[in-house]
Amino acid sequence: MEPAEAEFLAEKELVTIVPNFSLDRIHLIGGDLGPFNPGLPVEVPVWLAINLKQRQKCRLIPPEWMDVAKLEEIREQERKEDTFTPMPSPYYMELTKLLLNYASDNIPKADEIRTLVKDTWDTRVAKLRLSADSFVQQQEAHAKLDNLTLMEINTTGTFLTQALDCMYKLRTNLQPGESSHSQDF
Numbered sequence: 662m663e664p665a666e667a668e669f670l671a672e673k674e675l676v677t678i679v680p681n682f683s684l685d686r687i688h689l690i691g692g693d694l695g696p697f698n699p700g701l702p703v704e705v706p707v708w709l710a711i712n713l714k715q716r717q718k719c720r721l722i723p724p725e726w727m728d729v730a731k732l733e734e735i736r737e738q739e740r741k742e743d744t745f746t747p748m749p750s751p752y753y754m755e756l757t758k759l760l761l762n763y764a765s766d767n768i769p770k771a772d773e774i775r776t777l778v779k780d781t782w783d784t785r786v787a788k789l790r791l792s793a794d795s796f797v798q799q800q801e802a803h804a805k806l807d808n809l810t811l812m813e814i815n816t817t818g819t820f821l822t823q824a825l826d827c828m829y830k831l832r833t834n835l836q837p838g839e840s841s842h843s844q845d846f
Contacts, residue, residue, distance in 0.1 A: 667812045671752035671759065672708040678719040679703075707756065711763045721764040726750060727757070729770050732777035739784045745808040754782055754812050785813055793821050800828065 673691070684697040694705055702722060705713075713719040726732070726749030738746050750756055757778045765771040789809070796804050806814075 662811070662815050662818075664812065664815065667752070667815060668755045668759065670811065671755035672711075673706050674750065674752055674756060675704045676707055676710050676724060676756075676760070677702050677704050677722040678710050678713060679722065680713065680719045682718050707759055711759065714764050714767075721760065721767040723760065723768045724750065724756065726753070727760070727768060727774055729773050729777065732774060732781070736777055736781045736784065739781055739788075743788075745785060745788060745806065747808045748781075748810055751810050752812075753810065754778065785809075786816060789813060789817050793817055793824070796821075797824050797828065800832075 679700060679702050680697040681699050682697060683699060684695055686693050686695040691706070694709065695703060697703055710719065710721055714721055726735075731749070735746070735749065757775065760768060761771050761775055768774060789806075792804070792806065
């Protein structure tokens with residue numbers, strides 16, 4: 662899966678906006694949205710929030726977790742734990758990128774938030790690399806990685822599957838009594 666595909670999935674997450682227009686409930690394949698009344702908060706998918714924001718039809722209210730104090734706490738917890746901690750959203754990285762790219766004027770301390778999320782991401786990816794390295798060195802057959810997001814899995818998925826495939830080929834070629842196997846990789 663490409664990062665753009667993960668971002669597409671993230672765009673279905675709901676965020677709160679405050680519209681500056683009136684519109685009755687709209688009926689879409691994915692469900693009904695609205696009604697939209699000026700000054701009254703309403704939840705919409707990220708893709709619609711971005712579209713309305715670009716057309717200056719709303720103000721976006723950042724998700725509850727997109728706060729400097731909460732993100733500092735998440736970053737510190739991630740640094741302290743040896744295992745992966747649960748993230749506030751399965752699409753925290755994608756949502757941060759989208760919301761800060763299109764609505765940073767509606768998000769207080771946007772630069773600090775961007776830095777905190779990037780620090781958390783870097784910590785988690787470093788843990789993932791260490792876990793993969795340990796997994797390969799110990800020649801394990803399976804692993805359990807809880808609390809990973811789709812984007813994090815995608816960053817090491819290709820490498821890990823290729824490494825496991827090579828390990829499998831090496832193991833099967835080194836089995837005694839199977840000298841008829843060729844060594845083609």
